[in-house]
Amino acid sequence: MSSAKTVLITGGGAGIGLEMARLLAARGRRLVLVGRDAARLQAAADELYQTHGNEVHAVSIDLSEPGAAQRLLAHTREQGITVDTLINNAGSGVIDAHVEIDPPRIARMLQLNVVAVAELCRGYGEFMKRRRTGHILNIASTAAFQPTPYLAAYGASKAFVLNFSEALAKELEDYGVSVSCLAPGPTDTAFFDNVDPRRIEGGHFFAKGRRGNPREVAQAGVDLMARGGLTHVVGAANRCMIFGNRLLPRALVAAVSRRMLRPSPVKST
Ligand SMILES: NC(=O)c1ccc[n+]([C@@H]2O[C@H](COP(=O)([O-])OP(=O)(O)OC[C@H]3O[C@@H](n4cnc5c(N)ncnc54)[C@H](OP(=O)(O)O)[C@@H]3O)[C@@H](O)[C@H]2O)c1
Numbered sequence: 001m002s003s004a005k006t007v008l009i010t011g012g013g014a015g016i017g018l019e020m021a022r023l024l025a026a027r028g029r030r031l032v033l034v035g036r037d038a039a040r041l042q043a044a045a046d047e048l049y050q051t052h053g054n055e056v057h058a059v060s061i062d063l064s065e066p067g068a069a070q071r072l073l074a075h076t077r078e079q080g081i082t083v084d085t086l087i088n089n090a091g092s093g094v095i096d097a098h099v100e101i102d103p104p105r106i107a108r109m110l111q112l113n114v115v116a117v118a119e120l121c122r123g124y125g126e127f128m129k130r131r132r133t134g135h136i137l138n139i140a141s142t143a144a145f146q147p148t149p150y151l152a153a154y155g156a157s158k159a160f161v162l163n164f165s166e167a168l169a170k171e172l173e174d175y176g177v178s179v180s181c182l183a184p185g186p187t188d189t190a191f192f193d194n195v196d197p198r199r200i201e202g203g204h205f206f207a208k209g210r211r212g213n214p215r216e217v218a219q220a221g222v223d224l225m226a227r228g229g230l231t232h233v234v235g236a237a238n239r240c241m242i243f244g245n246r247l248l249p250r251a252l253v254a255a256v257s258r259r260m261l262r263p264s265p266v267k268s269t
Contacts, residue, residue, distance in 0.1 A: 004055070008032040008076070008083045010063060010120070011090030013041040015189035016139065019218030020087060025052040032057045032081060034072060035090065057081065063090055064108035069119035085135040085225070086124045088117045088161075093154040095195050095206075095263065106153055113157035121168055125177065132176040137225045138165040142185045142233060145242045147250075149258040158183075162231065169230055178228035182221040185238040186211045199263035206261075 007024050011017035012033030021031055025048040033041050038060035045056035059075060061068050076083060091113045094101050121136060128134025141155070144162040148155030165181035172179055186192075188211035192200070200206040217234050224232045233239045245253050 004028050004030045005084040006030040006032060006082055007085040007087060008034065008081075008124070009087040009089055010034045010116070012087075013037060013044045013058075015191065016184065016187060016214045016217050016221070017087070017089040018044055019215045020089065020221055021048060021056075022051075023218055023222045025054045025056075028052075028054070029085075030055045030057075032059060032076065032083065034059045034061060034063070036060060036062045063116040064092075064112040066111060066115075069116045069123065072120070073123040083124050083127070084133070085137070086120060086128075087221070087225075088120055088136070088138045090116070091139060091141075091157075093151055093191060095151050095154070095192075095200075097150060098152045101153075110153065110157055113154070114160050117161055118164060121164075121179075125168065125172060125179075128177045129172060129175045134177040135225050135228075136165075136168070136172075136177070136179045137221055138179070138181050139221070140165070140181050140183045140231075142183050142238045142242060144183055145233075146245045146257050147254045148261060149254070150261045150263060166230060178225070180221075180224045180229055181231045182217070182224055182234065183231065183238070183242075184212065184217040184220075184234045187214050187217050188212065189214050196263075196266060198266045202264065204260075204264060 007029045009017050009021055012021045013035040021033060021044060025031060031054060033044055033056060035041050041058035041060060045058045048054050048056050061072055092109050094105050094109055117138060125136060138161050140161040141158040143151060143155035144158035162181055165179050169179035186206050192206060212235060220232060220234045233242055
């Protein structure tokens, strides 16, 4: 095995996670890519190996299942993989009126976005603290900074990621371990694939033309981690929006958020 540092990226086979994998592979990192779709992970691993010659280990696991984080920890331990950097990127969102969402979808989303993140930070973070070195990057969202009607539980799950990351950063900062949190705004990935495009077209906050570039988001995450920063909101417009939110009454922010996020009614033809 080479002496290259190893980065484990959940959701490293697609979207923002794959872009981060590409950037880190170019910096010579050894990678562990985690996701459910084994074929897609293997395609990503093959691409990174062919382009950069990096060692890439693909692990197919569904992190929305209870106990999955423990299985991933056991797997890397059994394989003798030392994780120097953990990127908790895998996440999913359900965009709909909360009371109309199939309950198991809510449970799976919270298990993935919240429980798995906390458990992976617990497991790999303990090891990093003992070694007195390591980096953790958690991907939150601009949805973390205010209530998000029609993504109520998703936004709240990202508020958890934001608060949790900042608290953990303070617990670990004296042990040589940095914890950073990246908050992207809407980004053009498969994240929106399960949303009826007619419900978010036109001037909607999630309209395709308004979404950011996943490569730029990934670059912001890699840069944040490299400087050991605490939290970074991607994009000047998003930073302004969040700053403005802090100055306004919460009731007004919630009302504006509702107007911005309400899905458009689909007209029957
Ligand atoms: N796109 C946006 O607008 C946006 C904005 C703010 C924040 N974010 C956050 O950014 C992160 C990355 O999202 P993305 O936009 O890159 O979305 P994406 O293209 O849908 O990628 C999601 C990744 O997570 C993996 N994943 C999903 N469910 C999983 C599960 N149950 N177990 C293991 N892996 C799972 C997927 O791989 P498999 O399908 O193979 O499992 C995929 O690699 C998420 O945390 C998301 O909440 C996204």
